[in-house]
Amino acid sequence: MRNLVGDVSSAARILPALDGQALFIRNGKGPYLWDDQGQRYIDTALGFGAVLLGHADDSVNAQVAQALGDSASPSWAHVREHAAASALAAHTGTLSRVIFTNSGSEAVHLACRAARAYTGRGRIAKMAAGFDGWFDDVSFGNVGSPEAAFADGERPSTGRTTLLRFNDFDDVERLFAQDQDIAAVLLEPMLANAGCIMPAPGYLQHVQAVAHRHGALVISDEVLMGFRLHAGLASLQAGLDPDIASVGKAIGNGVPVSAIVGKPHILAGFEEGKVLRGGTFSGNPMACAAVLATLATLDSAAYPQLIERGEKLRHAVQAIFKAQGITISTSGYGNVFAIWPCERAPSDYEEAAAFADAAFSQALHLALRAEGVLVMPSPYGRIYLSFEHSDEVVDQIAHAFEAAAARLAPRFAGGGVNTR
Template sequence: MTTHLVGGISSAGRALPPLDGKPFITRRSNGAYVWDDAQRRYIDTALGFGATVIGHAHPLVVEAVTAALRNGPMPAFAHDGEEEAARLLTSATRHLSRAIFTNTGSEAVHLACRIARVATGRSIIAKMAAGYDGWYDDVTLGQAGSGDAAMLANARPSRERTTLLRFNDFDDVDQLFAENGDIAAVILEPMLANAGCVPAAPGYLAHVEATARRHGALVILDEVLMGFRTGLGLTGHGIGLEADLATVGKAIGSGIAVAAVVGRPELMALAEEGAVNRAGTYSGNPVAAAAVTATFQVLKNLDYPALMARGERLRHGIRAAFAKNGTTVTTSGEGSVFTIWFGDRPPSNYAETLGMANAAMTLKLHETLRRHGLLIMPFAFGRLYLSDAHTDEVIDAMIDIFKDAAREMAA
C-alpha cells in the first residue's frame, strides 16, 4: 500500500508488526490502556516508550495543557510558566539546580555535550557501547544492534567527536583515558535500557565518574528514560552519582514533547552568557511548561515504592507463569521498567545480551499477548514500562494473561 507517510510512521521504532494481516493503529490512550481503531482495549506496557509514569492522558496534565493552548501556545517571548516549570524540575535534581528546556531528549543530549565541550575546551564525548543517547549523528555511534556496539575490533570505535566505552568493563575505563587526553565528558545511563535493561555492575558507574573527574572530564547523566521513573529525582543520584549535567525528558512531561538539561550553575552560566549557543523555537513553550508543572504536582505525591513493588510482583508472576509450563524466563531492570529474557539468568553486559536475544520467541510472545489484550514491544531488547495507572487490579490481569500466553506457547 502506498502512503504519503514514510513507512506509515514518523519514528521507525514505534511501528508494530501486522497481526493476522492487520496493522495496529492506535485510536486513543488513557490510564494504563490504549485502544485500536476497532475500539479494542489493550493493557499498554510501551507507554510512549516510557514517556509517562503517571498513565496516559492524566486529567491534571490534560487540563493544564488545554488551558495553555487556549491561552496561546507560541508567544515567542518569555512567559511566566517556564520559570515555574524549571523551579519544580530543579527542586528534585539536587545540585543540578539550573535548567534549559528543549523539545526532545536528543536535543537535550546535544546541548549537554555542547556545554561540556565549551566548559573543558575538549572535543570528545565518550558514551557507552550499546547505549542510547538520542538519534543525532554524533551519538548514534555504537547503538545496540550495530557492529560497533560489540567492540570486537582491536581499535576502539570512534567518530570525529565520539568514542565508546564497554559497559561494565572497569579496565576499559582506565584504558580510555590512558589513550585519549581530549575527553570532554562521559555520558552515563543508570542502566543500558535500550540493550535490554542491563544493570550497572556494583561500583562501575562510580568508577567511571571518579576516573573522569581525575582526568578533568565532566560527567553527563542521560536520564531521559530513567529520570523520575524509580523515584522523585534522578536515578543516578539515587545510586550515589553526582554528575555535572543531566538530561531529562519523557516522565517530566507525561506525553507532551518536552525535555531539559539540568546542571551545575557555573556550567549553565556558559549558556546564559552566550558562550554556549542555545536556540529552539518551541523550547520551553507554554504547553510544554504547563505539562511539566502539572506532572510534578502528581509526581510529588506518587507512591514510588508501591509502583516498584507492583512491578516486582509482575516480574515474579511472569517467571512463575512460564516455569509452570516448562519454560525458563528471567527479567532484568527495575520494577517500573524491565526486559524479559528467555534464559535462566539476566545478562550482565552487552555481549551476553547478544547471546541471549531470541527475536523469534519475543515476537511470538508479543503476538500471543496481543491476542489476549496486552501490548509489549515486539523485539528482543524491548522494555515493559509500568505507570502509576497500572494498579494492583491491572497487574493481576497482566499476570493472568501471561499465564494464558505461557500455556499456549508451551503447547
C-alpha cells in the first residue's frame, strides 16, 4: 500500500507514465537528472525555476553542509541570517529590509499581511490566473478555475481577495472605482504559470500608477522571475517601483528559502511588534548559507549568454516544428519560456485558456522524455535553462525536439493543433 498520497507531496510533480513506467528521480548534477533506473535526462523544469546554477552546485552544497554541521537550528539570531539579509538587500534597491521565510507561498502570505497592516485595508487584488502560492487567499482565481475566467461576467471576489484581468488597462481603473478596500495589488513581471504571458507595453507601470494613486501598495511577486534575468529584481529592471517584493526559488538554487524585501517604512510594523512574523525554520542557517553562496555566484554570472542560448533554443524549436507542419509559438524570455500550439502566443488569460491543448502538451512531454529530455506536461508549463545548460546541452535539447516533433507530426501536423 502506498503511503505517500498520490505519490507526490506537491501536485506539480505529477507526471504520466511512459511505457507503463513511472518516473522517480534519484539524483542530479548540473543540467542533468538521473532516475532510479540510472537513466539520464536533461532537465528543463529545474525545480520549477529554483535551480539557476545547475543541480548540486558545489559551492552552494559546501556552504549548506558547513551550516548544517555548525547547527541546523540554533533558535536565536545567527551570523548567516544577518549576512544573507545584507547580501540580498544589496540587489533589491530601495527594498532594503528583509524577512526570510521558507517557501514562495509563505513569502507572498507575509507580504500581503504587511500590506494590510500598513494600509489598514483588507483586500488584495491579484491577477486572474496568476499563481502566487497555494494558500487559500491567493490560490483564489488560479489557472483553470471558473473565477480566473470571470465566468459569470462579474469580478470574482472574496472578503480578502479580488481579481484583475491581466493586460486589461481599463480593468484596474474599474477595480479601484468599485472597491476602496484594496490594500495592495499583487503583480508578476509576467504571468508565468499561465504560460509566460508577457505584459503589454506600459501595463505594469499603469497598474502601479493607479494603485499608488488610490493609496494601495504594489507587491511584486518575484518568486519565479527574481534573479532570473539579472542579479536582482525583474520589476526594478522594468522600471517599476514596488513597495514589497517576494523572492525565492533562484536565490537559494533549490535549497528551500524565500523572503520578502520591502521599503523600511512599509515593514516597520514588524519591528514595532504590531505585525506578526514567525516560523521555526524561517531564516535557518542552511537556507541563509545557500543564499550567500548563490548570490555570490550570480554576481559574476553571464546572464546575457544564458539568455542568448535560450533564445537560440526558442528559435530552433519553432523551426523544428514548422518543418514538421506543426504550428507553434513561444512566449517568455530566453531562459524561461512556454511553447504554445498556435500561430501566436496568447496576450491574456482568455486567449491562453482557449489556446491550451493538454493532449499536445502531454504528448510532447512523453516524446521528449523518451529522448532523454524532461519538460513539464502542462499546457501552461515552462522551459527553464540554468547556467549549466551549455551550448552543447542546448544543441542536445534541440536534437531531442527534432525526434519528438517527427513523432508528433502524424497526430498534430496540419489542423491537429490550434491555428488561432
